[in-house]
Amino acid sequence: MAPQRRGAPKAPEGSGTAERRRPSSMKSARAPREVRRRWLRAAVLGAGAALAAALLLWGSLAGEDGVTEVLAHRGEVLPGRFIEVPCSEDYNSHRRFEGCSPIKCGRGVSDAVITREEARRVRSIAEKGLSLGGSDGGASILDLHSGALSVGKHFVNLYRYFGDNVENVFSEEDFRVYRDVRQKVQLAIARAFGISASSLYLTKPTFFSRINSTAARTAHDEYWHAHVDKVTYGSFDYTSLLYLSDYLEDFGGGRFVFMEEGANRTVEPRAGRVSFFTSGSENLHRVERVRWGTRYAVTIAFTCNPDHSIADPAFT
Ligand SMILES: O=C(O)CCC(=O)C(=O)O
Ligand SMILES: [Fe+2]
Numbered sequence: 097m098a099p100q101r102r103g104a105p106k107a108p109e110g111s112g113t114a115e116r117r118r119p120s121s122m123k124s125a126r127a128p129r130e131v132r133r134r135w136l137r138a139a140v141l142g143a144g145a146a147l148a149a150a151l152l153l154w155g156s157l158a159g160e161d162g163v164t165e166v167l168a169h170r171g172e173v174l175p176g177r178f179i180e181v182p183c184s185e186d187y188n189s190h191r192r193f194e195g196c197s198p199i200k201c202g203r204g205v206s207d208a209v210i211t212r213e214e215a216r217r218v219r220s221i222a223e224k225g226l227s228l229g230g231s232d233g234g235a236s237i238l239d240l241h242s243g244a245l246s247v248g249k250h251f252v253n254l255y256r257y258f259g260d261n262v263e264n265v266f267s268e269e270d271f272r273v274y275r276d277v278r279q280k281v282q283l284a285i286a287r288a289f290g291i292s293a294s295s296l297y298l299t300k301p302t303f304f305s306r307i308n309s310t311a312a313r314t315a316h317d318e319y320w321h322a323h324v325d326k327v328t329y330g331s332f333d334y335t336s337l338l339y340l341s342d343y344l345e346d347f348g349g350g351r352f353v354f355m356e357e358g359a360n361r362t363v364e365p366r367a368g369r370v371s372f373f374t375s376g377s378e379n380l381h382r383v384e385r386v387r388w389g390t391r392y393a394v395t396i397a398f399t400c401n402p403d404h405s406i407a408d409p410a411f412t
Contacts, residue, residue, distance in 0.1 A: 195291055201376065201378045228258065237303045239302065274408070301329065307319060307393075324375070324380050336397070339367060347389030352382075355381060
């Protein structure tokens, strides 16, 4: 067997070439080695510190909420982004509607469906309505369809509670804006999933949300839990969210997170941004807790089942 090649043999201490090159004074001979050792120690400590800092940074980005990728940054204006994901089996336990029930599943985000001006007008509807009530905890809702409005630890029916005075709060124009926005979102969903918009029906609950950092008082205020809309709400087939305020401008925290094993994806709210997705467990999601400021959004849901459809809000 051929001998293995090794490194050059080390000269024994106190003899050989290395020894011969040493300067005569022992003190000055030790000095460069000492310096080297110090450098080596500093380098090892530096590398350790850099690794710890990198781990800390990674932890702060991916740790608390497990966020690993931003699907839509608040600063970008997205013409449209769509990601297909395999459908869960959740739809099989419900009546299926040919040409509507999801066979193509996924999630989309667009800043081109609703203008920021439209979002501002929708937000002013939410502000007017919610100013009549508001939860004691951090999350208030206003449902213009059913009339549900958070007040303290409960809900009241806006239309019953305020009667004809509601006409002094909302205008025909408000309802028209709301309906137009709903129609545009419906068309965008139909286009993205390759279905006919007329096969989709608005369903309940479709509602405004206003979230701030006040501590929760009841379970209704705990909006941050991971959930599947089809499981939570039953009739939902396609969920959409229209954001009415800007992440990091109006509020902190409060990002929307699609939860996947090892690869969570966030949508950073931006006024006018529409996020939509099939409502089954292929799109498990949650909302981060709002840390400061106020976050407005509207959840607009669609079903394929006409029996679960609801009408646009109107003065009756
Ligand atoms: O406001 C959001 O971003 C999400 C709300 C949500 O998950 C829901 O209404 O089911
Ligand atoms: Fe949800």
